[in-house]
Amino acid sequence: MNYRNVNYQKEMDKLLHSLQGEGRVPKLLLHSCCAPCSSYVLEYLSDFFEITVFYYNPNIYPESEYTKRLLEQQALLSNMHFTHPVSFIAGSYDKEKFYEMSEGLEHLKEGGERCHKCYELRLAQTARMAVKGGFDYFTTTLSISPMKNAGKLNEIGTDVASRYGVKYLQSDFKKKNGYKRSIELSKKHGLYRQDYCGCEFSIENKKEK
Numbered sequence: 001m002n003y004r005n006v007n008y009q010k011e012m013d014k015l016l017h018s019l020q021g022e023g024r025v026p027k028l029l030l031h032s033c034c035a036p037c038s039s040y041v042l043e044y045l046s047d048f049f050e051i052t053v054f055y056y057n058p059n060i061y062p063e064s065e066y067t068k069r070l071l072e073q074q075a076l077l078s079n080m081h082f083t084h085p086v087s088f089i090a091g092s093y094d095k096e097k098f099y100e101m102s103e104g105l106e107h108l109k110e111g112g113e114r115c116h117k118c119y120e121l122r123l124a125q126t127a128r129m130a131v132k133g134g135f136d137y138f139t140t141t142l143s144i145s146p147m148k149n150a151g152k153l154n155e156i157g158t159d160v161a162s163r164y165g166v167k168y169l170q171s172d173f174k175k176k177n178g179y180k181r182s183i184e185l186s187k188k189h190g191l192y193r194q195d196y197c198g199c200e201f202s203i204e205n206k207k208e209k
Contacts (some may be wrong), residue, residue, distance in 0.1 A: 004151040008143070009175035016048045025084055026136035028169065029054050031126040034069050035076040036193050037141040039185035040178045046082035052133070053077065056091030056125050058098040059118050061200040066093055072192050079189050091125065098199065110197065110205045111147065118199070120156050127164040139169035144178050147197070 019026065028049035032038040038053060045051060055073050060066040070090060077088055101121050105114035123140060130138040139157065143150040150172035161168035173179075186193055196202045 006151070006154070006170070008150055008154055008170050008172035012169065012171050015169070019048055025050055027052070027134070029126060029130040029133060029135040029138040031056060031122055031138065031140040031142075032073060033057055033122075033140070033142055033198070034194065035072040035189075036182055036186040036191050037144045038073065039076060039080070039189065039191070040182040041141045041144060041173050042077075042080060042082065042086060043181070043185065044173070044178070046084050046086060048084075049137070050084045050086075051082075052087045052089055052135070054089045054091060054126055054129055056122055056129075057198060058092070058094040058096075058121070060198040061095075061203070063093065063095075065194070065198075068192065069194065076189055076191060089129070091129075097121065102199075102201070106201055108201075110202050111149070114201065115197075116152055116156065119153055120160065123157050123160045124164075127160045127166055127168075130166045131164050135166065137167045137169045139171055141173065143171050144173035144182055146174055146179055150174070 026049055028045065028051045030038070030041065030045070030051050030053050032053050032055050042051065053073065055070055057066065060069060074088060077086060098118065098121065101117050102114055105117070108114045119142065126138050126140065140153065142148050143153050154170045157168040158170065
């Protein structure tokens with residue numbers, strides 16, 4: 001399947017319309033990279049799902065930054081109002097797993113193979129949690145970023161879903177002005193917006209630019 005040529009927003013809209021027609025409210029485990037990216041996704045999807053936000057980001061460096069983003073995520077959930085219940089799970093800060101995964105790829109530019117493996121690391125853990133928790137779907141907020149390749153994310157998510165036996169909600173949340181709306185919501189709720197992706201390699205990449 002050529003994931004680059006799929007209109008993920010259109011496909012997701014079809015699914016959401018179908019769910020509404022059936023009168024079902026499935027359970028969704030939403031991997032969140034940070035509060036700003038999750039803001040629009042939560043606003044959008046809480047009309048259709050009972051959502052649990054799963055904050056699992058062992059790539060974030062340093063640990064103080066990880067904690068800052070974690071607390072910001074919790075603060076956002078306390079301030080926003082949702083159609084259906086939204087809950088929260090904090091994953092483990094498995095930074096050793098990230099560095100093990102990155103071995104030999106440290107020199108690569110942001111957006112390449114190291115990032116793809118990082119997506120897989122986080123999505124695989126989300127899928128495991130989704131199976132354990134009896135969720136109907138899992139997905140990630142990552143596609144809202146203009147810097148993230150939605151086709152690659154959905155390819156990885158779909159592959160992970162087939163391995164663990166749980167449905168992946170394909171998406172491209174930057175569509176329908178999703179990224180713009182996330183900026184608006186960030187301002188509304190006074191959210192901290194970081195200026196680098198998360199890992200120490202992305203910090204070096206930023207310095208080089």
